Amino acid sequence: MRSNTEAPGTPRDWLQFGLGAVVVAGMCFPALWMIYSSFKTNREIFRTPYALPGTWHWENLTKAWNEGGLGVLYVNSILVTAASVILCAGFATLAAYAFARLEFPGRRVLYRIFLIGLLLPPPAVAIALFTQLRDMGLLNTLWALIFANAAWSLSITLYLMSGYFRTLKREMEEAARLEGADTFRVFWYVILPMVKPAIITTAILNTINIWNELMFALLFISDDASRTLPAGIVRFSGFHSTNYALVFAALTITTVPIMILYFVSQRHVIRGLTAARAD
Amino acid sequence: MAEIVFDKVAKDFGGGPVVRDVSLTIPEGEFCVFVGPSGCGKSTLLRMVAGLESITAGEIRIGGKRANDIPPAKRGAALVFQTYALFPHMTIAENLGFGLKIRGAAKAERDAKVLGVAKDLELDGLLERRPRELSGGQRQRVAIGRAMLRDPQVFLFDEPLSNLDAALRVHTRLRIAKLHQDTGRSMIYVTHDQVEAMTLADRIVLLNTGERTAREGSLAQIGTPLELYHHPRSLFVAGFIGAPRMNFIAARVVEAFFDRMVAETASGLRIAAAVCADGIKIGDPVTLGIRPEHVTFGDTLAARVLNVERFGDSSLVYADCAEAKEPIVARAEGGTRLKRGDAVSFAFPAEHVHAFDAQERAVPRSVDPLAQ
Amino acid sequence: MAIAAQNNGLGGGRPGEGAGIANLLFVIPALTLYALFVLWPLASSLYYSLTDWDGIGAPRWVGLANFTRAFADDIHLASYVHVTLYILGTLVFEVSFGLVMAVMLNSDRPGFALLRGLFFSPVVLSMSAAGVLWNFVFDYRTGLVNAMLKGIGLGDWAQPWLSQPATALICVMLVSGWKFAGLYMILFFAALRRIPRSLYEAATLEGAGPIRRFFSITLPLLKQNVLICGLLAVTGGFAGFDLFFTMTNGQPYNSTEVPVTWIVKMAFDSDQLGYGIALTVILTVVVSLISLLYLRFAERSHAVEY
Numbered sequence: 001m002r003s004n005t006e007a008p009g010t011p012r013d014w015l016q017f018g019l020g021a022v023v024v025a026g027m028c029f030p031a032l033w034m035i036y037s038s039f040k041t042n043r044e045i046f047r048t049p050y051a052l053p054g055t056w057h058w059e060n061l062t063k064a065w066n067e068g069g070l071g072v073l074y075v076n077s078i079l080v081t082a083a084s085v086i087l088c089a090g091f092a093t094l095a096a097y098a099f100a101r102l103e104f105p106g107r108r109v110l111y112r113i114f115l116i117g118l119l120l121p122p123p124a125v126a127i128a129l130f131t132q133l134r135d136m137g138l139l140n141t142l143w144a145l146i147f148a149n150a151a152w153s154l155s156i157t158l159y160l161m162s163g164y165f166r167t168l169k170r171e172m173e174e175a176a177r178l179e180g181a182d183t184f185r186v187f188w189y190v191i192l193p194m195v196k197p198a199i200i201t202t203a204i205l206n207t208i209n210i211w212n213e214l215m216f217a218l219l220f221i222s223d224d225a226s227r228t229l230p231a232g233i234v235r236f237s238g239f240h241s242t243n244y245a246l247v248f249a250a251l252t253i254t255t256v257p258i259m260i261l262y263f264v265s266q267r268h269v270i271r272g273l274t275a276a277r278a279d
Numbered sequence: 280m281a282e283i284v285f286d287k288v289a290k291d292f293g294g295g296p297v298v299r300d301v302s303l304t305i306p307e308g309e310f311c312v313f314v315g316p317s318g319c320g321k322s323t324l325l326r327m328v329a330g331l332e333s334i335t336a337g338e339i340r341i342g343g344k345r346a347n348d349i350p351p352a353k354r355g356a357a358l359v360f361q362t363y364a365l366f367p368h369m370t371i372a373e374n375l376g377f378g379l380k381i382r383g384a385a386k387a388e389r390d391a392k393v394l395g396v397a398k399d400l401e402l403d404g405l406l407e408r409r410p411r412e413l414s415g416g417q418r419q420r421v422a423i424g425r426a427m428l429r430d431p432q433v434f435l436f437d438e439p440l441s442n443l444d445a446a447l448r449v450h451t452r453l454r455i456a457k458l459h460q461d462t463g464r465s466m467i468y469v470t471h472d473q474v475e476a477m478t479l480a481d482r483i484v485l486l487n488t489g490e491r492t493a494r495e496g497s498l499a500q501i502g503t504p505l506e507l508y509h510h511p512r513s514l515f516v517a518g519f520i521g522a523p524r525m526n527f528i529a530a531r532v533v534e535a536f537f538d539r540m541v542a543e544t545a546s547g548l549r550i551a552a553a554v555c556a557d558g559i560k561i562g563d564p565v566t567l568g569i570r571p572e573h574v575t576f577g578d579t580l581a582a583r584v585l586n587v588e589r590f591g592d593s594s595l596v597y598a599d600c601a602e603a604k605e606p607i608v609a610r611a612e613g614g615t616r617l618k619r620g621d622a623v624s625f626a627f628p629a630e631h632v633h634a635f636d637a638q639e640r641a642v643p644r645s646v647d648p649l650a651q
Numbered sequence: 652m653a654i655a656a657q658n659n660g661l662g663g664g665r666p667g668e669g670a671g672i673a674n675l676l677f678v679i680p681a682l683t684l685y686a687l688f689v690l691w692p693l694a695s696s697l698y699y700s701l702t703d704w705d706g707i708g709a710p711r712w713v714g715l716a717n718f719t720r721a722f723a724d725d726i727h728l729a730s731y732v733h734v735t736l737y738i739l740g741t742l743v744f745e746v747s748f749g750l751v752m753a754v755m756l757n758s759d760r761p762g763f764a765l766l767r768g769l770f771f772s773p774v775v776l777s778m779s780a781a782g783v784l785w786n787f788v789f790d791y792r793t794g795l796v797n798a799m800l801k802g803i804g805l806g807d808w809a810q811p812w813l814s815q816p817a818t819a820l821i822c823v824m825l826v827s828g829w830k831f832a833g834l835y836m837i838l839f840f841a842a843l844r845r846i847p848r849s850l851y852e853a854a855t856l857e858g859a860g861p862i863r864r865f866f867s868i869t870l871p872l873l874k875q876n877v878l879i880c881g882l883l884a885v886t887g888g889f890a891g892f893d894l895f896f897t898m899t900n901g902q903p904y905n906s907t908e909v910p911v912t913w914i915v916k917m918a919f920d921s922d923q924l925g926y927g928i929a930l931t932v933i934l935t936v937v938v939s940l941i942s943l944l945y946l947r948f949a950e951r952s953h954a955v956e957y
Contacts, residue, residue: 016758017760024770030784030788049793092681094677102677103674104671104678113690117689120693123910124693124696124938126911126915127696128695128696132695147684147687147688152688154681154685171363174351175365176377179377212776218896218915230777230779231779233777233780233783234779237786254777254780259772259776269775273834
C-alpha cells in the first residue's frame with residue numbers, strides 16, 4: 001500500500017495516517033502514563049489513573065533519586081557502558097581491518113569463529129562465566145560487566161564493520177602505501193577517518209544494548225556499590241511495589257536519557273539495525 | 280638511471296595466467312602506453328610496477344635493481360589512479376602533503392612544496408577544500424600533483440582520463456604530455472582508448488587478452504604509434520589500432536609474385552596487395568585489410584550505401600556488399616552527396632592493402648609508408 | 652541477507668602488504684577478549700556439565716547424570732513448551748504486527764517519519780524498565796487494564812492478569828510484542844524501501860487493489876526478510892530472560908518458566924551449578940541446531956531478485 005506522493009491528501013492517505021496514529025498512540029500511552037504519573041501522588045494515581053497530575057510533584061524525582069541510590073547506579077551504568085563500548089569499538093575496528101584487508105595465518109578460520117557469536121545467546125555461557133569471573137576475582141566489580149559486555153558485542157560489531165570495509169575502495173589505502181605509509185599508519189591516517197561513520201553507528205547500537213543489559217548485571221553483581229541501572233530498577237521496584245509514584249519517578253529518571261539518545265541519533269540506530277539484520 | 284625492464288613477467292590470480300611472458304625495456308624518459316581491450320591485464324602490469332600486485336613469475340627491474348621484493352614506497356614510482364584515490368577526510372593541502380608528512384618532512388618545507396605544485400596546477404585557491412567539493416578535472420589535477428610531489432623516477436597512470444568528459448580529456452592529455460616534457464621522467468600510461476595511446480605515446484605496448492594471451496603471450500606488438508598503424512603484426516593489432524576499424528575481406532591467393540599478391544574473394548572479385556610474397560602459396564586463404572581512409576571510389580567492388588555519418592571535414596560511408604560480412608567503411612569528403620540506398624563502387628589501392636595469413640599473422644608489406 | 656547468505660565478510664582475498672604474522676597483531680586484542688569471555692566459558696561449560704558441583708567445592712565427575720536428570724525434569728521440559736508458545740506468540744505480536752505496521756507507515760508524507768520513530772521507541776527502552784512498567788499496568792487492584800475495564804463498565808472482567816496461569820504467559824507475549832514490534836517494523840520498512848515503486852504502479856495499472864498488491868508483490872518480495880526476522884524471533888525467544896524475570900519469574904506455579912529463568916534458579920537459588928551449566932549446554936545445542944536448520948532452509952528458498 002505504498003501511497004503515491006504526488007497527489008496531496010487523498011482520503012485514503014488520511015485514513016492510513018489516522019489508523020497509524022491511533023496504533024502508535026496506543027503503543028506510546030503506557031510510557032507517557034508512566035512519565036506523567038511520576039509527578040502525581042500515590043492517592044491520585046489510584047483515584048484517577050488517567051488524569052494528568054493536579055499539581056506537578058517534582059519532589060518525587062528527588063525522592064526516587066535519593067531513596068533508590070540512583071546516582072550510584074547512574075555512574076556505574078555510564079562507566080560500564082562507556083568502557084565496554086570503547087573497548088569493543090577499538091578492538092573490533094582493528095580486527096575488521098585485518099580481516100577485510102590483510103593476509104595472515106588463520107584468517108578465514110578466525111573470522112568464522114567470530115561469527116559463531118552472532119547466533120549464540122549470552123545465557124549459553126552465563127553460569128560458566130559467573131564461576132570464571134569469580135575465580136578471576138572480578139565478581140562484584142564493574143570489570144566483570146565491562147569485559148563480558150564488550151566480548152559479547154564483538155561479533156556483531158566485527159560483522160558490521162567488515163561489511164562496511166567491503167564497501168570502501170582499496171585505492172586510498174594503495175595510494176597511502178605508495179606514499180610510504182606502513183600498515184599501521186595506513187590504518188591510522190586513512191582507514192580510521194574513513195570508517196568513522198560505521199564506528200559511530202555500531203557504538204550507538206552497542207550503547208543501547210549494554211545500557212539495558214540485565215542478566216549479566218543480575219548474576220555478576222550483588223554489591224550495591226557496583227550495581228547498574230537495569231538491575232537496580234528491578235530491585236527498587238521490588239522494595240516499593242506499592243508506591244507507584246516513587247517507582248514511576250525512578251523509571252522516568254532512568255529511561256528518559258536513553259530515549260533522548262535514541263531520538264537524537266535515530267538515523268544511526270536505524271541504519272545500524274538494518275545493516276545488521278535485513279540486508 | 281630509471282630504465283624499467285620487464286623480464287618474462289607473468290601474473291596468475293589463481294584462474295589461469297592474466298599476464299604472460301612480458302619482456303620489455305622502457306628506456307629512461309620514454310612515454311610508454313599500455314593499451315588493450317578490457318581484461319588484458321594492462322592495469323595489473325602497471326600495479327606490478329608500482330608494487331601493489333605481487334609478481335607471479337619473472338622479474339621487474341627499476342633503475343637496474345630487481346624490484347620484485349622492494350616495498351611500493353621505495354620503488355620510486357608514483358601512481359595516478361583512475362578514481363584519483365584522494366583521501367576524502369583530508370583537505371587538498373593535506374592530500375598533497377600526505378606523502379611528505381609520512382616521509383618526515385618538516386611542516387614549513389611541506390607547505391612550500393605543496394604550494395609550489397598547487398600553483399603549477401592552478402590549484403592554489405582550493406587548498407583548504409575537501410575532495411568532494413572539487414570537480415572531476417580538479418580532483419584529477421590534485422592526483423597528478425600528488426604524484427609530482429613524490430618526484431618519482433617513473434610516473435604511472437592508470438586510465439586517468441576515463442572519468443572525465445570529452446573536453447576535459449583533451450585538456451588533461453595536453454597537461455600530461457607537458458608534464459612529460461618538463462620532467463623528462465619515464466612514464467607508463469594505461470588506457471583502453473587507442474586515441475589516447477596514439478596521441479600520447481612514444482611507444483605503444485598492445486596487449487593480448489584471453490585465449491590469445493595463452494597462445495602467444497601477453498605482448499601483441501610493441502612499437503611507435505605509426506609502426507602499429509602501418510605495420511600491424513597481426514589481425515588483432517590491425518583491428519585494434521585505428522578508428523574506424525580496418526575493413527576485412529576473406530579471400531584466397533591466386534597470384535603471388537615477388538612484392539605483390541592477388542587474392543580472389545568467394546564471389547570472384549580480385550584484389551591486389553603490395554606485400555612480400557615470399558612464403559605465400561597459391562590457394563592459401565588470406566584475410567585482406569584496408570583502412571577506411573584508404574578506400575577510394577573506383578570500380579572494383581560494388582556496394583549499396585547503408586548509412587552516411589557526416590563530420591563536416593569528412594564523412595564515413597557504410598556500405599553493404601556481398602564480399603564482406605560487416606559493412607565496408609570508407610572515408611569520403613565532407614560534402615559527399617551519397618545517401619542511403621545509393622549504389623557505390625569502391626577501389627582498394629594495392630599499396631594500402633594489408634594481408635593476414637590463416638594464423639592471423641600479417642604478411643610483411645612491400646611498401647613502407649614510414650620510409651617516405 | 653546478513654546472517655544467511657553472506658557466509659563470510661572477507662575481502663577479495665588480495666593481500667595487503669605481505670602475508671605476515673605481524674598482521675595478526677590487529678586481531679590479537681579482539682581475539683583475546685573473545686576467547687576469554689566467550690569461547691572459554693563455552694568450552695568449560697562442556698566440562699562442568701558433566702560434574703556435580705555446588706560452585707564452591709571441587710566439581711565431582713558424574714558423567715551424563717545431569718543430562719538424564721534434565722530430560723526427566725518436568726519443569727525443565729515444560730519450560731521448553733512455554734518458550735515455544737512464547738515464540739509462536741512473538742511471531743504474531745512482533746513479526747506479523749511489525750510487518751503490518753511497516754506497510755501502514757510506509758509513506759513519504761510528513762508525519763509518517765515521526766510515527767515510525769515513536770513506534771520504534773519501546774525498542775530502546777530497557778527490558779527491566781518495560782517489565783516493571785507493565786507490571787503496574789497489569790496489576791489486579793490498581794492496574795491500568797482493570798481500571799480501564801471498570802471505566803467502560805466491564806468491571807467483572809477484571810483479572811489478576813499476571814498471577815493466574817491462563818493469562819500470565821499471554822501477558823508476557825503482549826509486552827514482548829509492544830517492546831519489539833518496532834524493531835521488525837524498521838527492518839521490514841527498510842526492505843520495503845528497496846522494492847521499486849514501478850512494480851506497484853504496474854500492478855495498479857493492471858487493476859490490483861491494495862490488499863492484492865500486498866499479497867502478490869510485497870509479501871513475495873519480502874520473503875527473505877520475513878525468514879531472517881523469523882530467525883531473530885526464534886533465537887531471541889529461546890534466550891528470553893529479562894522480561895520473564897521482571898514480570899513473572901516463572902510464576903504462577905512455574906507456568907511461565909522458560910529455560911533461562913529455570914537455569915538461573917537451579918544454579919543460584921539451589922546452588923546446583925553443575926546442573927545449571929548442563930542446562931545451558933542443552934540450550935546452546937537447541938539454539939544452534941534450530942539456527943542451522945533454519946539457515947539451511949532459508950538458503951534453499953533463495954531470495955527474489957528485483
